[in-house]
Amino acid sequence: MFKKSDLISTVIEKHPKGAEILTEFGFHCLYCPSAQMETIEEACIVHDIDIVELLEALNAKPNKEKSDKKSKN
Numbered sequence: 001m002f003k004k005s006d007l008i009s010t011v012i013e014k015h016p017k018g019a020e021i022l023t024e025f026g027f028h029c030l031y032c033p034s035a036q037m038e039t040i041e042e043a044c045i046v047h048d049i050d051i052v053e054l055l056e057a058l059n060a061k062p063n064k065e066k067s068d069k070k071s072k073n
Helices: 008-014 018-024 040-047 051-059 062-072
Strands: none
Touching: 008 018, 008 040, 018 051, 040 051
């Protein structure tokens, strides 16, 4: 489970779709040196992104994500 204090580099390393989710939320320089050392919270502040929504997306179970997408269609 990811927390606001986790580093962006940790998310990319440990979440199979971490980079994809972060990019969808507006993080486009994931691999630059400063981004690698930022926490999720710091990055959300810099990019004006809702941290609660981001953490929910990162911590969602894969099956739940699929069922949510089906119910929206």
